[in-house]
Amino acid sequence: xxxxxxxxxxxxxxxxxxxxxxxxxxxxxxxxxxxxxxxxxxxxxxxxxxxxxxxxxxxxxxxxxxxxxxxxxxxxxxxxxxxxxxxxxxxxxxxxxxxxxxxxxxxxxxxxxxxxxxxxxxxxxxxxxxxxxxxxxxxxxxxxxxxxxxxxxxxxxxxxxxxxxxxxxxxxxxxxxxxxxxxxxxxxxxx
Amino acid sequence: xxxxxxxxxxxxxxxxxxxxxxxxxxxxxxxxxxxxxxxxxxxxxxxxxxxxxxxxx
Numbered sequence: 001x002x003x004x005x006x007x008x009x010x011x012x013x014x015x016x017x018x019x020x021x022x023x024x025x026x027x028x029x030x031x032x033x034x035x036x037x038x039x040x041x042x043x044x045x046x047x048x049x050x051x052x053x054x055x056x057x058x059x060x061x062x063x064x065x066x067x068x069x070x071x072x073x074x075x076x077x078x079x080x081x082x083x084x085x086x087x088x089x090x091x092x093x094x095x096x097x098x099x100x101x102x103x104x105x106x107x108x109x110x111x112x113x114x115x116x117x118x119x120x121x122x123x124x125x126x127x128x129x130x131x132x133x134x135x136x137x138x139x140x141x142x143x144x145x146x147x148x149x150x151x152x153x154x155x156x157x158x159x160x161x162x163x164x165x166x167x168x169x170x171x172x173x174x175x176x177x178x179x180x181x182x183x184x185x186x187x188x189x190x191x
Numbered sequence: 192x193x194x195x196x197x198x199x200x201x202x203x204x205x206x207x208x209x210x211x212x213x214x215x216x217x218x219x220x221x222x223x224x225x226x227x228x229x230x231x232x233x234x235x236x237x238x239x240x241x242x243x244x245x246x247x248x
Contacts, residue, residue: 020245020246021245061246097194097195101195102194102196107230110237116241119247122241122247123245126241126242127246142242145242146243146245148243151207152208165207166203166207169206170199170204173238
């Protein structure tokens with residue numbers, strides 16, 4: 001049944017991309033499914049406001065992003081800063097840097113990186129690398145780098161001090177870069 | 192002179208806020224001389240550009 005200018009089939013076609021997006025935010029598969037379902041329901045109700053200036057998927061992701069961020073705001077009051085322990089991968093800095101502070105494992109040159117933007121396989125590797133981070137580190141990274149929220153807003157919502165945020169993002173970026181180099185750019189280290 | 196470990200932390204911080212001028216100057220001096228950290232900075236900017244296009248095609 002058509003609703004406004006959007007058919008249910010068109011919405012269903014966007015579902016896999018929405019789910020990939022939700023799974024970047026939420027480890028819990030059922031919670032991610034719920035967020036996508038809520039988004040599709042909201043989209044049907046608001047179908048007449050979709051003017052088609054942007055692609056349908058872009059519009060839907062905008063709705064989903066707002067839902068995920070609202071949800072985070074409601075929950076963040078119950079999340080204490082101590083839960084942001086950098087916890088796993090305690091040897092990260094020792095692995096990447098020598099004792100004198102030089103790179104022990106310097107970044108390698110990446111061949112033709114921009115072709116990755118057009119490849120679904122790259123985004124599967126990207127998602128896998130994000131999901132290999134500790135959950136709250138991953139979420140902080142996603143809010144900043146995927147969603148483009150300002151750092152100050154993320155600190156406020158998540159109850160992080162500025163210095164905790166710098167360290168957390170530093171570790172996230174070191175790990176994500178290393179992961180992409182191994183998984184996508186075929187670095188030979190660590191094989 | 193910053194170490195690479197210190198410089199990489201400032202590169203990351205500089206993607207999230209404007210650095211104090213003394214830190215910015217120290218980082219700039221390091222990046223002029225250090226190929227590895229310059230490459231690191233470029234790759235972090237590239238990762239951001241890639242992330243903003245998620246979920247991709």
